[in-house]
Amino acid sequence: MEGMVCASCVQAVTKAASRLPGVHDCQVNLATEKMRLDFEPQVSSVAAIEAAVKDAGYGAHLLAETATYQISGMVCASCAQAVARAVNQIQGVYRADVNLATEKLHLSFDKNQVKSAQIIDAVSNAGYQAQLATAPQNVETAAEADAKRQHKKQVELRTWRRRFIASVLFALPLLYISMGGMIGAPLPSWLQVEMAPRLTALVELLLTLPVMWFSRNYYVIGFSTWFKKHPNMDTLVALGTTAAFSYSFVQTLLVWAGNPLVGGLYYEAVATVLTLITLGKYFERRAKAKTTASLTSLLNLAPKKALLLKDGQPVSVEASTVKAGDHLLVKPGSSIPVDGVVLTGQSQVDESMLTGESRPVAKKAGDKVIGASLNQTGELTYQATQVGEHTVLAQIVKLVEKAQEGKAPIAQLADVISGYFVPIIMALATIAAVAWLIAGQSLTFSLTIFVSVLVIACPCALGLATPTAILVGTGKGAENGILIKDGAALQAIQGVETIVLDKTGTITSGQPALTDLYTFNHYQQHQALALAAGLEGYSEHALGTAVLQAAKDRGVQAIAVTNFKATPGYGISGQVNDQALYLGNQRWLQQAGIKTAEAEATAQQLAADGKTPLYLGVADRLIALLAVADPIKPTSKAAIQQLQQTGRQVVMLTGDNQQTAAAVARQVGVSQVVSEVLPADKAKVVQDLQQKGQKVAMVGDGINDAPALVQAEIGIAMGSGTDVAIDSADVVLLNSDLATVGIALELSRKTMRNIKENLFWAFAYNLVGVPVAMGLLYLFGGPLLNPMIAGAAMSFSSVSVLLNALRLRHFKAPKLTTVK
DSSP: OBSOOSHHHHHHHHHHHHTSTTEEEEEEETTTTEEEEEEOTTTSOHHHHHHHHHHTTOBOOOOSEEEEEEEESOOSHHHHHHHHHHHHTSTTEEEEEEETTTTEEEEEEOTTTOOHHHHHHHHHHTTOEEEEOOOOSSHHHHHHHHHHHHHHHHHHHHHHHHHHHHHHHHHHHHHHHHHGGGGTOOOOGGGOTTTOHHHHHHHHHHHHHHHHHHTHHHHHHHHHHHHTTOOOHHHHHHHHHHHHHHHHHHHHHHHHTTOOOOSOOOHHHHHHHHHHHHHHHHHHHHHHHHHTHHHHHHHTTSOSEEEEEETTEEEEEEGGGOOTTOEEEEOTTOBOOSEEEEEEOOEEEEOHHHHOOOSOEEEOTTOEEOTTOEEOSSOEEEEEEEOGGGSHHHHHHHHHHHHHHSOOGGGHHHHHHHHHHHHHHHHHHHHHHHHHHHTTOOHHHHHHHHHHHHHHOOHHHHHHHHHHHHHHHHHHHHHTTEEEOOHHHHHHHTTOOEEEEEIIIIIBOSSOEEEEEEEOTTOOHHHHHHHHHHHHTTOOOHHHHHHHHHHHHTTOOOOOOEEEEEETTTEEEEEETTEEEEEEOHHHHHHTTOOOHHHHHHHHHHHHTTOEEEEEEETTEEEEEEEEEOOBOTTHHHHHHHHHHTTOEEEEEOSSOHHHHHHHHHHHTOOEEEOSOOGGGHHHHHHHHHHTTOOEEEEEOSSTTHHHHHHSSEEEEEOOSSOOOOTTOSEEETTOOTHHHHHHHHHHHHHHHHHHHHHHHHHHHHHHHHHHHTTHHHHTTOOOOOHHHHHHHHHHHHHHHHHHHHGGGGOOOOOOOOOO
C-alpha cells in the first residue's frame, strides 16, 4: 500500500476493497503498509482491486509471486491472446500479460498453487513454447544476456534472408512461366500451358514444392494452432496457400489423366504469396530489432573493467567483481564502473547518458558519482557504495524493461479484437467463397476470393501497433533522463490538464544558500563572512549550513569563536577577542542593544523576495546583513512558462509561509499558490483539484510528497540521480530539472500520436483490405484482388506499423527558451 498516513486511511482502503464483489476478507496494516485479502480473481481482478484503492486516494501493488517467461512460436496478436488466455485459466494465476513485441509472458501468481511446469504445459498445449527467464543480477549479466539476444536475432535475420533468397530463386522462374505469356515474354512451346499442359503443370509443381518446403514453418505452426483451437496468422497463410495448392495439384493430376485443363493453375500464387510473406517477416524482424536500441545502448554503457586500488596500486579487475567499500581509480576519458563517493581528485563528469543533463558536472571529494558516467578531465579515486543490481544504471535498466513490457490502456480494443480476429477472418473467407459460388461464379473465382481474404488479413499489425511504440518511446525517455514506469503512465501524461509543483526541491534547489551579503561600519564582506562562519560552526541549523558553505566556496577561513550560545527563536552568540558577537533576527540584535535601522529597508525587501535576513553585530555595532534562501533553479521560470504555453494550469504547493511562497511564485510566474500545507495534506489539495474535473500531475521529490504523488493521475518524482526506483511515482526525472517535465509531456504526446496512427492504419488496412479481397470492387465493376497482391499488402501492413514506430527514435527534446 502507498499513501496511508493514519487509521482513517486504513478504514478508507478497507471499505474500498471490501465493496468489490468476490472479496471475502480484507485486512489492512498501517505499520507494515500491507493489505491482505481473500478474493476470487475471476469475479474481481487484481486490476479492479488496484483501481478501487486508487479511487479511494491510495496506491496498491500486488505482492504475489511474479515471473517472466520467454515465449517462442508467436507470430501475431492472436498468438499473444491465446497464450494469455491459456495461462489465465490456471487456478492460482492472478494476472497474465503477453507482449508480442518483446515475446514475453509476465504473470502474478500464488506460488503455493502454481508451479513452473504448469505454466510451460499450458503454453505448450496452446501451441507455443515457454522458458522461464531469469532476472540478471547486475548490468554486466544483463548486457551479456542482451548480447545473446541480439546474436540470436541476427542469426534469425540471416535465416529469414536465406529463406527469402532461396524462395525467390524458384518463385521468379515460376512467375515467368505462368504469367510470361500474358505480357508477351518469349517462352519455349514445351513450357506453354496451351501447347504442353502436362509438362507445364509438372514444372510449375516442381518449382512450387521447394518454396513450400522453405516456408514449412507456416504450415507446422498454422495447422498445429488450428487443431489446438487457437488459430493465428500462420493458420490463415497455411489454409489459403494449401487450398490454392490443393486445387492446382488436383488439376495437374486430371491433366496427366488425359483431361483438359479447366480454370488454370495457382502454383505461382502459392509460391509468390509465401515468398512475399517471408520478405515481410524479414523486414519485420529487422525493424523489431531496432526498437530495443535504446535499452541496448544503456546496457552497453557499463564498463567491463575497473581499476581496483590494492595497497595504493591500481589493479585491473572485472567490474562485476567490485564490492561495496572497494577503492577505485578512474582516469580521464574512462567510464566510472560503479556508484560511489569521491575520495580524492577533481574532475568534470559527463552524466548525460544517464540523466539527460547536457553539461558536465564538477566532482570533488565528498561528491557522489554514478556508474557508467564518463570521467572527462581529472583523475579520481573513489569508494564504491552501490554495486550490481543496486547501481543507478541497473535500476534504470530494470525500470525501462518493466515499462517496455507493459501495456497502455489504448491497446485494450486491439487486444479484444485480436482474440476473435482469425476465426472471424476464416469465417468471412468461407462465406465469401460460398456466396460467389452460389451466385454463379466458377470454382476458380471462389478459390481466388477464399485465398485472398485469408492472405490479406493481418493480425500482426494490430498486435505490434502499441508495444513497439511503447518500446521506442520509453527508450527515448531513458535517453533524456525520464523513466516512465509503464505504458499506462506514458498514455496518461499527455492528458494532464493541471500540474501541481512542490516548491522545495522541485522549483527550488532544496538546499538553503547565502544569496546576499551587505556590510556596514567599514567592514569588508570577507571579514563579516569569517565572523558569521565562526559562529555557525557550532550551530546545526540549516541556515548555518548555508553560511558555512558560502565561506568554503569563497575560500574564507572561519574565525575562532568562544562562549557559543544558541537562543531558539532569536539567534546565536559568542565572543571574538573579548568582543560579543551576535547573529540572528532583528529582535536578537535589538535585545543586545545594537541599532539596526540602517539595514531595515534592505531587510524588508529581502523578506519580500522570500529570503531570510540575518543580522550580524559585534559589540554595539551592526556590521552585516546576510540573506539566506532556497535558490530557484536556473531553468524553473522558463520551464513553468513552457508548461503554461501548452494550455495547462500550473499550481505551486508548499509548506512555507504565505509571504515566502508568494515571493517565489512571483519570480517564476505562477499565479496559483497553496501555502502552509503539511505533507499529509498535499494529497487533499490534489484531490480537490480532481473533484473539479481536472486531470492532475503532481511533481515532487518522492519522499514527503508520496501521498500526493499516488493521489494524482500521474506522479512525477524528481530523482536525485541516485535513487531512481521511487515507488510512489509513475515517472522519475533523473536530472531533477523541471524543464524535463515539458520533455516528458511532449514525448508522451508524440508516442500516443504514433500509437493512434499505428492502430488507425492497422484497423483501416483490415477494414478496407478484407472487403476488397471478398470481391467488393468486383461487385461494382472493379478488379478482383489477386492473392499475390494480397500477400504483399499483408506483409507491408505490419512492416509499415513498425517503421512508423521507429520514427520516434528521431524525437528531439523541445528547446527551452531562457526567461530573464
